[in-house]
Amino acid sequence: MLSASIADGMGACHSPTAALGEPMSEKTGLSKDEYDELLKPLARELSTMARWVSETKQRVVVLFEGRDTAGKGGSIDMFARVLNPRQCRVVALPSPNDREKTQWYFQRYVEHLPAEGEIVLFDRSWYNRAGVEKVMGYCTPEQTQAFLNAVPEFERHLVDDDILLFKYWLCCDQEKQEERFENRLHNPMKRWKLSPIDIKARQHYEDYTEAREMMLAATHTEYAPWTLVDFNDQALGRLTLLRDLLDRVPDTDLPLADIPWPALDHKPLKERFGVLQPIRNYPTGKHHKHGQKKHED
Numbered sequence: 001m002l003s004a005s006i007a008d009g010m011g012a013c014h015s016p017t018a019a020l021g022e023p024m025s026e027k028t029g030l031s032k033d034e035y036d037e038l039l040k041p042l043a044r045e046l047s048t049m050a051r052w053v054s055e056t057k058q059r060v061v062v063l064f065e066g067r068d069t070a071g072k073g074g075s076i077d078m079f080a081r082v083l084n085p086r087q088c089r090v091v092a093l094p095s096p097n098d099r100e101k102t103q104w105y106f107q108r109y110v111e112h113l114p115a116e117g118e119i120v121l122f123d124r125s126w127y128n129r130a131g132v133e134k135v136m137g138y139c140t141p142e143q144t145q146a147f148l149n150a151v152p153e154f155e156r157h158l159v160d161d162d163i164l165l166f167k168y169w170l171c172c173d174q175e176k177q178e179e180r181f182e183n184r185l186h187n188p189m190k191r192w193k194l195s196p197i198d199i200k201a202r203q204h205y206e207d208y209t210e211a212r213e214m215m216l217a218a219t220h221t222e223y224a225p226w227t228l229v230d231f232n233d234q235a236l237g238r239l240t241l242l243r244d245l246l247d248r249v250p251d252t253d254l255p256l257a258d259i260p261w262p263a264l265d266h267k268p269l270k271e272r273f274g275v276l277q278p279i280r281n282y283p284t285g286k287h288h289k290h291g292q293k294k295h296e297d
Contacts, residue, residue, distance in 0.1 A: 030233070049252045050082075053118075053252075054087055055254055057116040059113070059117075059164065061122065062120070062168070064122060064124070064125075065127050065170070066170030068198050068201050069180035069184070070234075071237055073123065075170070075238050075241055076121050078238050089114075089118065090121045091112045091120055091125075106126055113158070126147075130214070131215070136197065148219065149218070167224060167225070168227050171229065173232055176232050177202075227241075
């Protein structure tokens with residue numbers, strides 16, 4: 001069933017048909033504790049949904065597209081922290097190799113589609129051809145148009161085969177994007193996220209906007225709609241996206257099966273070691289400095 005954001009045509013970050021110039025929401029400033037508290041009930045619902053997917057043998061595909069730095073990775077991580085990795089797979093494909101470049105464009109994505117009871121999260125997807133490949137000149141205009149012509153039929157086959165398909169585009173203003181690029185530049189823990197394409201993409205913000213609008217016009221369909229989510233505030237964006245996804249699936253609350261769980265017939269045993277002993281526990285004293293290095297300017 002379609003969510004209210006599609007059916008009712010909500011604001012700029014939820015409906016592809018809204019005016020381009022409409023401003024996004026201001027930063028909410030949620031603290032980590034506030035965010036965690038708001039996430040808890042949604043995480044429980046997500047876990048319930050995953051059990052419903054497993055027990056009723058559904059197949060779920062979620063596409064995460066959007067601006068560089070918008071928050072695709074953090075959103076996927078929000079799902080992955082809750083879901084069983086044997087049931088939920090994250091697909092983040094590298095650039096196609098020489099052999100894959102000669103295949104049907106959708107072929108390398110098809111092999112990652114879910115089997116019964118599985119959830120697949122695409123960290124970027126077949127929509128690369130309408131976004132980065134188009135903007136950065138990795139494909140021709142004719143290839144882009146052929147892709148846009150083919151996508152609705154391709155996704156029609158997925159939906160007709162009872163795959164639950166959800167497509168999200170994560171939005172952020174260029175000022176916010178620049179802040180995040182700079183954070184990646186100066187933070188050693190995040191430098192790996194900064195690619196040569198990111199550096200070039202800074203000059204193409206408006207080109208990406210135009211490419212997105214062309215993509216939405218061609219591929220936002222009743223059976224496979226897009227949902228745009230404001231990710232200027234990433235914490236709020238993640239909560240918004242998850243709430244929307246949960247609202248789109250049917251009622252997934254299934255009763256827990258009765259599993260006999262008799263008491264042990266003996267006193268609980270302790271670990272026993274012979275050949276090797278566990279290593280020493282990590283020291284947690286308040287003033288412990290082990291492993292810390294002083295950074296000098």
